[in-house]
Amino acid sequence: MIWQQFQSLIGSYPLALRGLGMTVALSLISLVVGTLVGFALGILRTGGNQLISRAIGVWVDLIRGTPFLVQIFLIFFILPELGIELDAFTAGIIALSNLAACFICEIVAAGIRAVPTGQVEAALASGLARWQRMRQVVLPQAMRMSLPPLVGQYVLLIKDSSVVSAIGLTDLTRVGWLVVQRVPNGLLVFAIVGIGYFVVCYPLILLARRLESRMGAAHGEVQL
């Protein structure tokens, strides 16, 4: 019986690959977009403008304080009511990128705040302009502190991408739901789904661990 189920499962490998591809594509695009936006937000968050900083703070708290499932539904079902038509993939990318940007914003901002004021003063005193201070002095040191938690956050976000199956995207999790209707062995099917996520996440976990041990190094920028 188990053997039959296995054969049937092997038969659905094209579907599984499609799901894995969808999960990887969603994660990759959202993490790239989220990282870029998150860095920009983190820099603005710690910049001089109180109004911008507070507005970002409110948005970040709002996103971090509500379930991701609710955010996806809001984007997918409410935006069309306002006349903005979105396909499920775009909605998923927007929701996941936004979530990533908010978490990354806080990580980057914490890293920037942890750079000693003496460093900023030294850069200021030598006549470096605002962006030069950020680019040459503050960000390299902030990155040193931010990189391990950043990579750890990537792992969490990849796993959060499973929630997009709720709006009908055929990602790894949804493939699991589809297959389990044909092969009535939830344990087996979702164990394989779990392995799929693990295969994507494990290299990142290793990377985060490696970066963390490098933090002990006495000096220098973190080099991958």
Next chain:
Amino acid sequence: MIEFRGVNKWFGALHVLKDITLNVEPREVVVVCGPSGSGKSTLIRCVNGLESTKDGDLVVDGHRVGDPATDMTELRAEVGFVFQSFNLYPHKTALENVTLAPIHVRKIARSAAEAAGREMLARVGLADKFNAYPSELSGGQQQRVAIARCLCMRPKIMLFDEPTSALDPEMISEVLDVMVSVAEEGMTMMVVTHEMGFARKVAQRVVFMDAGAIVESGTPEEFFSNPKTDRSRAFLSKILRH
């Protein structure tokens, strides 16, 4: 070169600079001393705008500090500042530390900036440390890199905020030697320090501050041998006792 006219500053309710009037001439070396909390660090931090002033005029090299029309980045490029805690960039080598501002602020070509940087590091006695990171250097070496970092900008004015206070005793003289050589080349300098030997050797004037005000100002000879106020006498008896 540096002109304070009736400058005041408050930290909240605390009146940290009281009606400061002080004029530093070109090529003059002024040592600022006084008990801790007397406002001497705040005073020199105002000169390059690390601290803002409340009222009065502060004119540095023809620029009005605190005036919104003044380009502070331009002014700061002309004013070197040496910190008590060195504040070298830990992710950059000694050579990268001294060439950063020349390359990005002065827009000097990298090769020329590096040649000048090597020359300057050699001058402060660190010819063998070009590629060392700050964490690999002693406190005295770090402070000498910090001074070289300022000198590479060819500044018109150098400010020193207790440059030897964070150093082990045996490293103080190597930093003071560099400062003396800078002074002897005719640099305009304001130096917050308690190194009275340095003051005697190169300062044209000693300014004594207490509780945010300039209490006394005179040549090192006058100040050390014949302090005019009770407060300066009390201060000198404390630091010169040993």
